[in-house]
Amino acid sequence: MRTVTAPNSPDVTAVTTRLPQANAVFTPGPAGFTLPPFPFPTATLDFTATATTLTPSTTGGPTRAVPAARSDPDAFLDGPLGAPISPDDEQRGTANGSDLDTLTDGPLGAPVPPAGDPHGADGGDLDTHADGAPTDAGSSTPATHSGFGDGLGAPTGGPIGALADGDLGTYTDGPRGPAAGTPDGGALGAATDASAGVHGDTSLSALADGWHSALADRSLEQSAAGSLGGTAPPVEPAPSTAPDDPGSAPPGVPDGPGTGPLGVPVSPAPAGPNLDAEDLPSGEAIGAEIAAELAAQAPETQAAPRRADTGEWRGIVLVTGTDTDVGKTIVTAAVAAAAQASGLRVAVIKPGQTGIATGAPTDLEVVNRLAAPETTRVLAEYPEPMAPLAAATVASMPPLELYAVVDAIRAEAEKHDLVLVEGAGGLLVPMGVRPSGASWTLADLATTLGVKTIVVARAGLGTLNHTALTLEALNRRGVPAGVVIGAWPAEPELLHWANLSEMVPHLIGALPDGAGRMDPGVFRRSAPGWLTPPLYGEIDNWRVWAEETGEGHH
Numbered sequence: 001m002r003t004v005t006a007p008n009s010p011d012v013t014a015v016t017t018r019l020p021q022a023n024a025v026f027t028p029g030p031a032g033f034t035l036p037p038f039p040f041p042t043a044t045l046d047f048t049a050t051a052t053t054l055t056p057s058t059t060g061g062p063t064r065a066v067p068a069a070r071s072d073p074d075a076f077l078d079g080p081l082g083a084p085i086s087p088d089d090e091q092r093g094t095a096n097g098s099d100l101d102t103l104t105d106g107p108l109g110a111p112v113p114p115a116g117d118p119h120g121a122d123g124g125d126l127d128t129h130a131d132g133a134p135t136d137a138g139s140s141t142p143a144t145h146s147g148f149g150d151g152l153g154a155p156t157g158g159p160i161g162a163l164a165d166g167d168l169g170t171y172t173d174g175p176r177g178p179a180a181g182t183p184d185g186g187a188l189g190a191a192t193d194a195s196a197g198v199h200g201d202t203s204l205s206a207l208a209d210g211w212h213s214a215l216a217d218r219s220l221e222q223s224a225a226g227s228l229g230g231t232a233p234p235v236e237p238a239p240s241t242a243p244d245d246p247g248s249a250p251p252g253v254p255d256g257p258g259t260g261p262l263g264v265p266v267s268p269a270p271a272g273p274n275l276d277a278e279d280l281p282s283g284e285a286i287g288a289e290i291a292a293e294l295a296a297q298a299p300e301t302q303a304a305p306r307r308a309d310t311g312e313w314r315g316i317v318l319v320t321g322t323d324t325d326v327g328k329t330i331v332t333a334a335v336a337a338a339a340q341a342s343g344l345r346v347a348v349i350k351p352g353q354t355g356i357a358t359g360a361p362t363d364l365e366v367v368n369r370l371a372a373p374e375t376t377r378v379l380a381e382y383p384e385p386m387a388p389l390a391a392a393t394v395a396s397m398p399p400l401e402l403y404a405v406v407d408a409i410r411a412e413a414e415k416h417d418l419v420l421v422e423g424a425g426g427l428l429v430p431m432g433v434r435p436s437g438a439s440w441t442l443a444d445l446a447t448t449l450g451v452k453t454i455v456v457a458r459a460g461l462g463t464l465n466h467t468a469l470t471l472e473a474l475n476r477r478g479v480p481a482g483v484v485i486g487a488w489p490a491e492p493e494l495l496h497w498a499n500l501s502e503m504v505p506h507l508i509g510a511l512p513d514g515a516g517r518m519d520p521g522v523f524r525r526s527a528p529g530w531l532t533p534p535l536y537g538e539i540d541n542w543r544v545w546a547e548e549t550g551e552g553h554h
């Protein structure tokens with residue numbers, strides 16, 4: 001263990017620990033237990049249901065020697081894609097000891113049950129049956145068995161229908177298509193169609209004009225079921241013993257139109273503001289006007305902060321992203337700063353920090369500099385800038401063990417109001433090993449802990465696909481998620497406004513580009529202005545945010 005003093009905060013101590021050696025015997029908790037109060041307003045997760053539903057296999061499987069971590073490339077034959085088999089697998093009689101099995105069970109080939117599988121989409125479910133690790137059975141599937149998936153899925157038929165009938169349909173309708181704001185058009189599809197239909201060309205001005213009208217006609221339902229959240233197949237409601245469904249809207253937020261596809265509260269929209277596109281100027285400037293119409297999802301009528309939502313994201317919150325380098329660390333620092341400003345005790349945990357040999361500041365050094373949370377912990381550090389499991393393998397170092405990470409996080413949750421846990425890279429990056437030897441990802445950590453996840457996304461080209469994929473993966477697992485834009489450009493182009501329009505139903509924050517380079521004092525004072533009340537921020541109206549941002553007010 002090493003202890004470092006957080007910069008800019010002489011009183012604050014950040015504790016850095018390392019996990020035990022690889023393959024150390026890990027003693028999980030009892031198979032049936034109840035988590036501490038869940039950070040959602042209404043849920044308590046009872047894992048007992050999971051334990052009774054999943055019967056771990058006791059069938060003896062093939063055993064083999066545990067491959068020592070190797071630094072040669074051959075290690076990968078048994079490594080990240082074919083997870084190494086640990087001794088405890090042999091003791092438990094793992095059934096997935098073959099290379100083929102482990103390969104196909106590995107993170108990249110992780111079998112995801114089809115939507116509607118009551119056992120959920122956590123690869124761990126299948127792993128559990130295969131390798132018989134009771135810890136997996138006991139705690140890897142809280143979401144679906146506690147009703148987590150219930151209510152979180154996009155409306156049945158909605159997303160697929162919207163995609164087929166809306167985006168694609170209206171787009172391919174082209175100039176012959178229906179007028180702006182076709183009722184079943186997705187935002188982008190409808191906008192494009194509207195532009196072509198109304199103006200007969202695809203110039204920026206025409207696109208913007210048409211899009212402006214399209215946004216004006218978008219119904220809340222369309223907004224809330226935008227294409228980002230609309231690609232996930234509906235998740236079959238799982239048997240639930242929980243009195244309340246954490247995926248449901250929090251108290252005071254109506255179901256249905258008021259709730260986004262992931263259960264993220266979405267402000268009610270006005271029933272079509274009266275817009276006169278002809279009064280608007282043409283060109284890029286119109287992007288800002290379009291952005292103002294994002295209030296179709298956050299209207300002026302809801303100007304007062306919804307204080308009931310303030311601090312909704314408490315307890316353990318995972319921070320993932322659509323990729324590496326998207327701004328997870330900066331967002332983590334911003335949320336930490338805002339929460340601390342609200343009086344919360346905050347811890348930030350980085351389970352696996354890779355790339356320390358590069359000499360670049362570690363993520364926790366960045367967080368300490370910008371936000372100085374009460375506690376920061378890194379659980380393992382690896383030299384190479386790679387995924388943590390790969391980095392452990394090439395360095396012949398112990399990989400992160402899932403339940404040791406779970407224990408470390410829960411330990412901090414006992415002592416803090418908010419524990420932010422930053423992953424590495426994107427959601428499905430192999431982080432470490434389960435007792436079975438199979439790998440785990442941040443998605444597995446989310447389902448094991450039963451917690452919400454912040455998805456940090458880029459603002460520019462390519463983000464819609466990356467964000468939709470990440471949200472879909474979380475949605476299938478029943479993990480509630482909100483999106484924070486990591487770096488909103490100082491001079492946004494039409495593209496950025498378009499992306500923002502798609503993201504708003506899921507958006508819970510947006511940091512300005514340059515935030516990471518701010519003076520720490522400025523960063524801390526500014527952070528609440530980049531976040532919505534559930535994240536201890538002040539944004540309650542994206543129209544206002546867009547207008548202020550458009551004027552360059554960060």
Ligand SMILES: Nc1ncnc2c1ncn2[C@@H]1O[C@H](COP(=O)(O)OP(=O)(O)OP(=O)(O)O)[C@@H](O)[C@H]1O
Binds near residue numbers: 425486488513
């Ligand atoms: N809003 C921002 N303002 C200024 N710089 C930013 C901002 N967001 C990200 N950056 C910069 O982009 C780079 C990547 O950001 P960051 O380290 O937060 O990414 P990450 O998603 O945490 O990556 P990793 O997967 O390595 O943890 C850093 O150099 C950071 O300073």
Ligand SMILES: C[C@H](N)[C@H](N)CCCCCC(=O)O
Binds near residue numbers: 325354384386388425
């Ligand atoms: C080193 C880097 N900055 C991150 N910490 C790790 C990113 C792992 C990404 C793995 C991948 O998706 O290919």
Ligand SMILES: [Mg+2]
Binds near residue numbers: 328329330363422
């Ligand atoms: Mg980071």
